[in-house]
Every structure is written in C-alpha cells, then in structure tokens.
Amino acid sequence: MATIDIPQIRLNDGTTFAELGLGTYKLTGDEGVAAIEAAIGTGYRVLDTAVNYGNEREVGEAARRAIAAGVVTRDDLIVTTKIPGRHHGYDEAIASGRESNATLGVERIDLLLIHWPNPRVDKYVDTFRGMLALQSEGIVRSVGVSNFTEAMLTRLIDETGVTPAVNQVELHPYFPQGALRAFHDAHGIRTESWSPLARRSELLTEPLIRDLAEAYQVTPTQVVLRWHVQVGSTPIPKSADPDRQVENADVFGFALDAEHVEAISALERGRLWDGDPLTHEEF
Numbered sequence: 001m002a003t004i005d006i007p008q009i010r011l012n013d014g015t016t017f018a019e020l021g022l023g024t025y026k027l028t029g030d031e032g033v034a035a036i037e038a039a040i041g042t043g044y045r046v047l048d049t050a051v052n053y054g055n056e057r058e059v060g061e062a063a064r065r066a067i068a069a070g071v072v073t074r075d076d077l078i079v080t081t082k083i084p085g086r087h088h089g090y091d092e093a094i095a096s097g098r099e100s101n102a103t104l105g106v107e108r109i110d111l112l113l114i115h116w117p118n119p120r121v122d123k124y125v126d127t128f129r130g131m132l133a134l135q136s137e138g139i140v141r142s143v144g145v146s147n148f149t150e151a152m153l154t155r156l157i158d159e160t161g162v163t164p165a166v167n168q169v170e171l172h173p174y175f176p177q178g179a180l181r182a183f184h185d186a187h188g189i190r191t192e193s194w195s196p197l198a199r200r201s202e203l204l205t206e207p208l209i210r211d212l213a214e215a216y217q218v219t220p221t222q223v224v225l226r227w228h229v230q231v232g233s234t235p236i237p238k239s240a241d242p243d244r245q246v247e248n249a250d251v252f253g254f255a256l257d258a259e260h261v262e263a264i265s266a267l268e269r270g271r272l273w274d275g276d277p278l279t280h281e282e283f
C-alpha cells in the first residue's frame with residue numbers, strides 16, 4: 001500500500017507535529033492494534049489516545065510493532081495521551097503520566113493533554129503544573145490541553161507562564177470554532193480537531209460537501225478533512241478500516257478555493273452533543 005507523506009509542522013516548543021493524525025477511540029484489542037499499525041504503515045504519525053479510551057496498551061503495541069518492522073523510528077511517532085478528570089491535581093497528574101507512560105511502553109509521551117478542564121473541580125492549573133514537572137523529567141515531551149476555552153487558556157498562561165502547545169477541541173464544519181482558532185493563532189497554540197468528520201453524521205451527505213467532492217474529484221470525507229487542513233487545524237479522524245485510513249490521509253494533493261473553505265465554514269450550526277467545557281465534566 002502506498003505511503004502518504006503527511007506534512008509536518010512545529011509546535012510552539014519546537015517539537016514536530018503533523019497536519020493530520022489518527023483518532024483511536026474505540027480501537028481496542030487485537031483488531032485495534034492491527035488497525036493502528038496499518039495507519040502507521042499508511043503514514044500516520046500523530047496517534048491520539050487517552051487513559052479513558054482504555055487502549056493505551058494497544059497504541060503502544062502498534063507503535064512498537066511498526067518500529068520493530070522498520071516502518072518508522074521512535075522519533076517519527078507523536079504519541080498523544082490525556083489525563084482524565086479523576087487524576088486532576090499536581091501529584092495525581094504526575095502519577096497519571098507515569099502510569100500512562102508505563103502502559104504505552106514507548107519510552108516517553110510525546111504530547112500529554114488535560115482531557116477535560118472540569119472547571120467546577122478547579123484543579124486544571126495544578127494538573128498542568130504536574131505535567132510540567134513530567135516534562136522536566138523527560139517523560140513527557142510536549143504539554144497541552146483539550147476542551148479549553150479562551151478564558152481557561154488565558155488563566156493557565158497567566159498562572160504558569162507556559163503556553164500549551166496544543167488545544168484539542170470539538171471542531172468540524174458544523175462547529176468551526178472561528179473565534180477560538182483566532183485566539184490560538186494569536187498565541188501560538190496549535191488547534192487539533194476532535195470528531196473532525198462530525199462522527200460520520202449527515203455532514204458527509206450535505207449537498208455542499210457532495211457537490212464540492214464532485215467538483216474536486218475527491219470524496220466527501222476528503223473535502224471535510226482538507227477544510228480542516230486549510231483552516232489550520234490538525235484533524236484526527238478515527239477509522240478502523242485501512243482503506244478509509246488511506247482515503248482520510250490522502251488530502252495533500254489538492255486545495256480548496258478560499259470561497260469554498262468559507263462556504264463549508266458557513267455550515268455552522270453547533271456542537272454534536274452537549275460537550276460544552278463550561279458544563280460538561282468527565283472523570
């Protein structure tokens with residue numbers, strides 16, 4: 001199978017990241033390992049897991065197999081995991097990162113995120129400080145967050161003096177997050193899109209998306225993923241299927257006209273479910 005060259009970018013701490021990565025939620029067991037290994041073979045380098053997906057072992061196993069097979073080197077991969085709400089706090093974050101690192105078994109965590117801010121618990125600043133301690137030790141390479149608002153990012157930067165490298169948020173044409181993206185761009189924070197395909201909802205059969213797919217001679221999924229690339233966010237589509245993984249990564253051979261990017265952004269209608277970080281908590 002052909003390998004796709006997914007362009008690399010640099011995060012604000014100088015480390016390498018990519019313009020597109022792999023979501024792994026629900027990729028578990030032997031089938032999960034095989035699916036993740038296939039994706040690495042296709043050219044995926046950013047692998048997105050979390051303690052709460054229950055598949056760090058599988059992600060680590062797929063990475064080790066791909067390295068052993070000579071498909072990639074350890075340094076090619078950017079293994080991301082996330083601290084769950086029940087591990088918020090300085091000491092708890094350190095223990096959580098250590099445990100994730102052991103479960104993954106790939107020497108270090110390349111990018112560690114706070115999964116949800118859980119503002120009522122009010123421990124995300126201490127959690128981030130714990131992550132910075134892990135970074136000083138070398139267990140974690142880059143530190144970032146997920147589901148943070150502008151106000152939360154501002155507080156984190158003010159209180160720790162460190163700007164997170166990444167904020168991974170719900171982002172797709174139904175919820176394009178224009179204001180938050182502009183804030184990220186102004187502060188050097190990389191935007192990463194979760195549920196970039198809107199979880200294969202009716203988005204992929206929207207007349208606009210279908211018409212553009214026909215016009216550009218690509219698939220509806222490729223139109224949507226190319227839109228993410230052009231608005232400057234790293235999408236992490238999840239697919240268990242090697243052919244769909246190839247389809248999803250193959251978005252660097254064409255470009256949407258600016259007016260089409262804008263038209264796709266105008267599909268905005270709101271979140272997929274009630275994942276508002278001001279009220280939604282996950283532990």
Ligand code: NAP
Nearest residue numbers: 023024025194195196197198199200221237238239240244
């Ligand atoms: P998604 O990537 O938007 O959509 C995944 C769905 O689309 C799956 O059902 C997949 O099925 C299907 N699909 C993938 N490629 C396709 C294609 N080319 N054609 C047709 N269908 C296709 O949704 P997601 O899994 O919710 O989000 C992606 C990743 O974001 C997650 O896996 C996770 O890593 C991350 N995430 C993070 C948070 C957070 O709070 N930080 C929240 C949600 C998700 P098949 O597998 O059968 O192809």
